[in-house]
Amino acid sequence: MKAVLYYRGALSSCNYDCPYCPFSKTKDSKATLAKDKQQLHAFMDWVREQGGSGHQLSIFFNPYGEALVHRWYREAMIELSHMPHIEKVAVQTNLSVKLDWTNDIDRSKAAFWATYHPGQTSHAAFLSQCMKLYEQGIPFSVGSVGIRSAFGAIKQLRQLLPEDVYLWVNAFKDQKNYYSENDIVYLTEIDPHFQLNVPDYDSLGKPCGAGSHVFYVQGAGIVKRCYSDRKVIGHLYRDGLEGLSAERPCTMKKCGCYIGYIHMPELKLGEVYGDRLLERIPSGYTR
Numbered sequence: 001m002k003a004v005l006y007y008r009g010a011l012s013s014c015n016y017d018c019p020y021c022p023f024s025k026t027k028d029s030k031a032t033l034a035k036d037k038q039q040l041h042a043f044m045d046w047v048r049e050q051g052g053s054g055h056q057l058s059i060f061f062n063p064y065g066e067a068l069v070h071r072w073y074r075e076a077m078i079e080l081s082h083m084p085h086i087e088k089v090a091v092q093t094n095l096s097v098k099l100d101w102t103n104d105i106d107r108s109k110a111a112f113w114a115t116y117h118p119g120q121t122s123h124a125a126f127l128s129q130c131m132k133l134y135e136q137g138i139p140f141s142v143g144s145v146g147i148r149s150a151f152g153a154i155k156q157l158r159q160l161l162p163e164d165v166y167l168w169v170n171a172f173k174d175q176k177n178y179y180s181e182n183d184i185v186y187l188t189e190i191d192p193h194f195q196l197n198v199p200d201y202d203s204l205g206k207p208c209g210a211g212s213h214v215f216y217v218q219g220a221g222i223v224k225r226c227y228s229d230r231k232v233i234g235h236l237y238r239d240g241l242e243g244l245s246a247e248r249p250c251t252m253k254k255c256g257c258y259i260g261y262i263h264m265p266e267l268k269l270g271e272v273y274g275d276r277l278l279e280r281i282p283s284g285y286t287r
Contacts, residue, residue, distance in 0.1 A: 002056045002087070002213060003241050004278065006259060007043060008227070009219035010036040012064040026065065036063075037072045039219030044076055046237055051085035055241060058088040060278055062113075062259065068097040081106035090279045095129040096121065102136060111279035112140035118153035127160050134162060141280045143168040146179075146187050146194070158190045164286040167191060171198045173256055193272065193282060200256035201264065208255075209263035211248035215241075226260045228252055 013028040028036070050057060059080060067073040068091065078101065080089040090111040102110075112133060116126055133140045142161060144154045146169040158167050169191040172178050179187075179198065187194045210216070211225040211233055218224070221236040225248055234244045255261040262269050262277050274283040 001054075001241055001245065002058075003245075004058045004060070004209075004214045004263075006060050006062055006214075006216045006227070007040075007219075008061075008063050008217070009039040009043075011067060011070070013066070028065075033070070036219065037070070040072050040076060042221070042237070043217070043219075044079070047080065047083070047086070050241075051083065053240075056085055056087050058278055059086065059090070060113075060259070061089075061091040063092075066094055066096065067091060068093045074101050077110060078104045081110040088278055094121070095126060099129060099132045102133070102138060105138070107136065107138050110138060111276070111281075112138065113279055114140050114142045116142055116144040116154070116157055118144070118150045123153070123157060123160065127157070130161060130165065134165065139276065139279060139281060141166045141168060141285075143170060143280070145170050145172055147172050148183070151183075151186065154187075155190055166281050166285040168280055169194050169197070170258070171256075173200070196269070196272070197258060200254035201261050201267065202253070203250040203255040203261070203264060204253045205249045207265055208248070208250045208260075209265070210250070210260065212245055214263050215244060225251075226257075228255070228257065228260060 010032055011028060012032070013026045047057065047059070061067050061073060073091070077089055077091060080086050086109060088109055088111060090113055092113045092115065094117060095112070095114045114130060130140070130142060142157070142165060144150060144157070146154070154167070154169060161167060167190060169187050171194070184195065184198065215236070216224045216227050217236055221238070222232055223234050223236050223244055224230070224232055229251055231251065233248070236244070255264065258280065261267060270277060272282050273280065
């Protein structure tokens with residue numbers, strides 16, 4: 001079967017201290033980092049075996065914190081990109097790590113979801129990292145959280161990036177009715193698809209790929225439909241994809257997270273993003 005796996009291990013540390021993030025400027029203990037490394041190695045062992053079962057996998061690393069500062073994630077990205085049964089491997093990252101290792105990845109399979117955090121890094125430093133990916137021909141999108149204090153910085157970054165690099169804005173949803181009509185117009189001029197991310201979609205009882213061919217894997221192998229749904233549907237290493245897969249309508253009242261609602265068929269977001277839904281690059285953008 002073809003499956004999408006979102007993977008999140010024990011890692012919860014980050015080198016940034018964004019005010020809207022609960023994991024800002026945290027530091028994991030050596031024991032936690034060792035646990036995270038062991039969990040990822042176990043996951044990689046399982047992935048290696050899936051080619052023999054005929055499975056085609058797309059994998060997205062989206063940990064709490066920054067993954068690529070740790071060697072084991074960089075090595076996993078490289079290896080996964082060269083596995084025949086891996087269709088895609090992507091990672092959410094703030095791009096703060098050196099990118100010399102990307103010379104070893106298969107650029108036809110790897111992609112980056114690069115998050116820009118004004119106040120944590122300069123325009124020049126972040127843009128320089130983006131341009132390294134751009135010059136290597138590695139697909140990537142750039143995104144930022146649309147808090148008002150960042151509006152100007154996000155607009156400036158849009159002006160500096162090549163036109164064929166998509167910059168998305170995540171709606172800030174910690175405060176109800178945060179945006180005025182003028183705010184939405186402003187941000188839509190930066191991100192033409194911003195209004196897709198503003199609402200929380202009614203999802204209760206509605207079809208979703210989550211749980212049938214999309215799985216959210218925690219480091220120990222526990223699998224859930226999605227990260228917002230606390231119900232455990234099985235164990236990756238015990239049940240395998242065949243044992244986990246079932247049609248499961250959403251049990252949540254609302255879905256407002258991109259990595260969740262993109263798998264709701266009624267929204268038809270495949271028509272917007274084509275085969276680059278996972279890395280959030282709309283059709284029409286070459287990078």
